[in-house]
Amino acid sequence: MKTISQVSIFIENTKGRLANVCGLLGDNNINIKALTIAETPEFGILRVVLNDTEKAKKVLKENGFIAKIAPVVAVEVSDTPGGLAKALKVLADNDINLEYMYGFVEKASEKALMVLKFDNVEKAIDILQKNNVSIVDDKVALGL
Amino acid sequence: MIYNEAIECASRENLKNLQSERLVKVVKYIYDNSPVYKQKFNKLGITPTDIKSIDDITKLPFTPKEDLRDSYPFGLFSTDIKNVAEIHVSSGTTGNPTVVGYTKRDLNLWANVAARSIACAGGKRGDIIQISYGYGLFTGGLGLHYGALRLGATIIPAATGQTKRQIKLMQDFKPRIIACTPSYILYLAEEMKALGVDPRTSSWEVGIFGSEPWSIAMRDTIDKTLNMKATDIYGLSEICGPGVAQECTAREGLHIWSDFFYPEIIDPVTNQPVPEGQPGELVITTLTKQAIPLIRYRTRDIVAITYETCKCGRTVPRLSKIKGRTDDMIVVRGINVFPTQIEHALLQVDGALPNYQLIVDREDGSLDKLEVLVEVDEKFFTDELQALENIKATIKRAIDSTIGLGVNVRLVEPKTLARTEGKSKRVIDKRNLH
Ligand SMILES: [Zn+2]
Numbered sequence: 001m002k003t004i005s006q007v008s009i010f011i012e013n014t015k016g017r018l019a020n021v022c023g024l025l026g027d028n029n030i031n032i033k034a035l036t037i038a039e040t041p042e043f044g045i046l047r048v049v050l051n052d053t054e055k056a057k058k059v060l061k062e063n064g065f066i067a068k069i070a071p072v073v074a075v076e077v078s079d080t081p082g083g084l085a086k087a088l089k090v091l092a093d094n095d096i097n098l099e100y101m102y103g104f105v106e107k108a109s110e111k112a113l114m115v116l117k118f119d120n121v122e123k124a125i126d127i128l129q130k131n132n133v134s135i136v137d138d139k140v141a142l143g144l
Numbered sequence: 145m146i147y148n149e150a151i152e153c154a155s156r157e158n159l160k161n162l163q164s165e166r167l168v169k170v171v172k173y174i175y176d177n178s179p180v181y182k183q184k185f186n187k188l189g190i191t192p193t194d195i196k197s198i199d200d201i202t203k204l205p206f207t208p209k210e211d212l213r214d215s216y217p218f219g220l221f222s223t224d225i226k227n228v229a230e231i232h233v234s235s236g237t238t239g240n241p242t243v244v245g246y247t248k249r250d251l252n253l254w255a256n257v258a259a260r261s262i263a264c265a266g267g268k269r270g271d272i273i274q275i276s277y278g279y280g281l282f283t284g285g286l287g288l289h290y291g292a293l294r295l296g297a298t299i300i301p302a303a304t305g306q307t308k309r310q311i312k313l314m315q316d317f318k319p320r321i322i323a324c325t326p327s328y329i330l331y332l333a334e335e336m337k338a339l340g341v342d343p344r345t346s347s348w349e350v351g352i353f354g355s356e357p358w359s360i361a362m363r364d365t366i367d368k369t370l371n372m373k374a375t376d377i378y379g380l381s382e383i384c385g386p387g388v389a390q391e392c393t394a395r396e397g398l399h400i401w402s403d404f405f406y407p408e409i410i411d412p413v414t415n416q417p418v419p420e421g422q423p424g425e426l427v428i429t430t431l432t433k434q435a436i437p438l439i440r441y442r443t444r445d446i447v448a449i450t451y452e453t454c455k456c457g458r459t460v461p462r463l464s465k466i467k468g469r470t471d472d473m474i475v476v477r478g479i480n481v482f483p484t485q486i487e488h489a490l491l492q493v494d495g496a497l498p499n500y501q502l503i504v505d506r507e508d509g510s511l512d513k514l515e516v517l518v519e520v521d522e523k524f525f526t527d528e529l530q531a532l533e534n535i536k537a538t539i540k541r542a543i544d545s546t547i548g549l550g551v552n553v554r555l556v557e558p559k560t561l562a563r564t565e566g567k568s569k570r571v572i573d574k575r576n577l578h
Contacts, residue, residue, distance in 0.1 A: 042555065047527070
């Protein structure tokens with residue numbers, strides 16, 4: 001598997017709502033590996049990479065959250081100046097549309113682990129591999 | 145000033161005789177001229193000869209609003225369209241709007257009752273009146289216009305909107321009377337403050353406010369803020385438009401012009417009359433109309449009635465302010481909004497109906513606000529913020545164009561809307577109307 005699963009959750013932009021979701025996942029022993037939030041003044045989309053997506057899906061649904069699963073790519077970049085820029089340049093040079101990206105909470109190695117979301121994930125993986133950008137599978141990324 | 149003392153202060157007996165005479169006449173007229181009514185009479189096994197006095201009115205069939213819709217456009221008219229001088233239209237739930245027509249005689253009647261109403265509010269011949277109701281298909285503007293013309297007032301047909309200009313018209317022409325919706329007058333007051341004009345210095349002494357329900361607390365606020373006397377006017381296009389009933393300066397109920405519009409108050413469930421003073425659905429029979437006379441029209445407005453002589457000397461009965469509606473229709477800025485209209489709009493967006501809720505609110509000194517909460521559901525949730533914003537905008541456009549009013553749409557999490565027995569409460573009215 002070259003992709004990992006990302007869970008997107010709709011949340012209202014009210015006080016404590018983010019904490020509620022994180023708390024719910026924690027209570028069910030689901031670890032958040034990576035997290036970002038896109039928001040407007042009224043609502044937001046919480047995007048997370050979890051160690052147990054299937055379980056999370058079930059727990060969220062039972063608690064009335066709307067969630068969607070999408071494939072994303074986890075990429076290792078050297079945690080030095082220019083490490084990320086190199087990977088981004090590869091994508092730009094090949095006309096790959098990167099929708100957004102964010103970082104993992106913990107580092108698995110000396111390298112930084114990034115989550116990348118593409119509209120055309122197959123093509124993106126192909127280009128990244130051809131240019132020797134290190135793609136990490138779910139076992140490594142999620143520490144399974 | 146009492147515009148028509150002979151009628152407005154008539155003895156109960158004289159008024160009743162007039163009502164009886166008119167009912168007998170109008171029932172025969174309708175029976176002979178409206179196939180729809182003839183069929184309704186036949187179904188009940190009655191003919192015009194069964195109606196001998198106003199007390200026989202309970203033998204007659206009701207006319208629900210649906211009858212008007214189902215017979216769109218002219219099916220319920222009792223006269224050929226070529227005899228109709230003017231037509232007005234109000235928006236409906238889904239499907240057909242409501243069409244009403246006036247012969248020249250009906251327009252004359254309308255001018256009379258509207259003139260009575262303006263006088264009842266405290267207006268008189270020679271006053272300048274600023275009419276800031278919508279002119280056009282809506283009956284508000286033209287109804288007051290005809291009445292003011294009949295009374296002999298000087299009319300500023302300001303219509304709605306252009307608030308700064310409204311204020312300038314007031315400052316330059318010094319009208320003594322203003323007619324508009326109650327929320328609009330408070331909005332005008334706020335705008336005046338923003339422009340550095342003290343609302344208490346306005347030339348308006350008398351306000352004729354209607355077409356949306358409003359409370360006595362709001363009346364006090366208007367009185368105080370603008371140093372004027374705010375009165376309530378009642379009307380509905382099906383019956384005539386504004387001028388069916390009007391508060392006098394004693395402001396202890398709205399005088400209903402029952403020589404033309406005969407009121408009954410019934411229990412909306414059992415259809416039986418309720419005792420004097422008890423709230424019930426207002427049912428009106430038009431006693432003299434030609435184009436579209438209606439028998440026992442169900443207004444769906446909940447009011448109480450009193451027949452006691454008023455402090456002002458008028459003997460015609462008085463209605464309380466509207467206490468509610470028999471259905472959950474909401475009136476926002478003078479426009480009827482039905483939950484079914486919102487559903488209709490939401491269905492256009494997605495094909496499936498998401499859970500929704502309407503919240504009506506009114507902040508001090510501003511217009512009514514309608515907020516539509518829509519629960520995000522599996523089908524339209526996407527991972528992209530922009531896509532969600534687009535859905536929100538699409539929903540807003542669909543609703544705005546359906547109801548003809550700007551709403552605020554808010555996307556909310558599933559199950560956030562309060563539910564009673566599995567169904568969410570569709571309308572939450574936060575306005576303090578009662
Ligand atoms: Zn009175």
